[in-house]
Amino acid sequence: MPGGRLTHEERQHIATGLAEGLGYTEIGRRLRRPASTIMREVTRNGGPYGYGADRAHRATQHRARRRKQAQPPAPPVPDSGHGRDPQAVQDFTHFFTALLEQQGLPRMMARVLACLALTDSGTLTAADLVQRLGVSPASVSHAITYLEQQGLLSRERIPGTRRERYVIDDDIWLRSLRASLQMNDALAAASQHATEILGAATPAGTRFESTTEFLLLVSESLRQVTEQWQQSRAARSPAR
Template identity: 35%
Template sequence: MPSESAEPSASPVDRAAERLAAQFTAIGVPRMSARVYAALLTSPQGALTAAEIGERLLVSPATVSKAVQYLVQVELVHRGSVPGTRRDRYELGKDLWAEMFGFRNRWLRSFADTTDECVEVVGGEGADAGARLAKLRDFSLFAASEMASMQERWKQAQSE
């Protein structure tokens, strides 16, 4: 079975992709999904088949399948097909950065919803734990709002 990590003799592009993957892992993307995402980002067309991903990362088809499943689920990668074959092709979206920040924004809002539910469970905002959770909820909603505003400003800057 292939190794699950980059070889020391990896190309400069592969080493750069591993550094990107480490950054994505640091913000919570599962390690193998982060490696697949970085491989797509650094590929010439921004798209690879599962076999190409496995060859590039030196991982098994099952590992690739699990990693891309996560990326498709969170809408960072789109599944397409290779014309004339039954193979899937995984590709980045057209508005890559908006999709990436949209992913984080959706996570922040979901996190805020979860913390809001927990506030009541721990005794409401009057309890110490509830107050901490309420602050976390409020910050998450604030950050999500700011991120949405930033995305709009980015779109405007790109059109100018």
């Protein structure tokens, strides 16, 4: 099925179809376009009785030029000082955001987290995030709420004001790992319960029993890793 913008020739076919009394579905079928595309095209360009192919094509080109001219300037690269290459920082920001998305974070949440992670202070206000990311305050607020629930950041009051700032620290991934550990423990307990209900000798029960063993092994490994990390940080702390 064709995609992208309608061509001038397609608009002429639409005008012809309307003149013949065809509905949006039939016109879309002939052009191999969704009926919703035809309906939007006709509605924004004069309606079924006022649609003209040439006028619609010129109007679409004009709207496209206006949108291009109205695009806001690119947001500044965060923390590009300290002799850093601004382009390298920008490129890594895109890469890291995509990596977070691959790990399951929704795009806006990934953008906010990456923006915070790449600041030296690890602290930004809502206004900072809106300006740097070029998004709406509502988008930032929604992302912050989600990330806070996941334990990936915290919020604190700016002294002497009613404003808040959002903070990440060195323990961001430790908290995330602990959240994963809690979920893993819950799954292991549920799998053990399923084994008891289904019977360990049955195919389904055997599957859950194997799952329980695996998840318990994962939980033990995660606990050892977190303990080793905490011991390592404690050993280094006097030297700071």
